[in-house]
Amino acid sequence: MTKKEIVVGIITLIFGSIFHFIPNNTLRSYNLTFGLEHNSHVIIGSILLIIAFVSFYRIVVNKNS
Numbered sequence: 001m002t003k004k005e006i007v008v009g010i011i012t013l014i015f016g017s018i019f020h021f022i023p024n025n026t027l028r029s030y031n032l033t034f035g036l037e038h039n040s041h042v043i044i045g046s047i048l049l050i051i052a053f054v055s056f057y058r059i060v061v062n063k064n065s
Helices: 002-021 024-029 038-064
Strands: none
Touching: 002 038, 024 038
């Protein structure tokens, strides 16, 4: 189960970082806006980053117990 959590964590970390930290103009040039505004991208990125950090936290807690 930890491999699955690692994969989910890495994928959500990558996509969350893309949507949260890359400027909206850059996302537009690669057609990654999906018709959303910049604030929506920041919110989606924040949610994905939270999911990634929780996934990694679960891995650390399961290793220690």
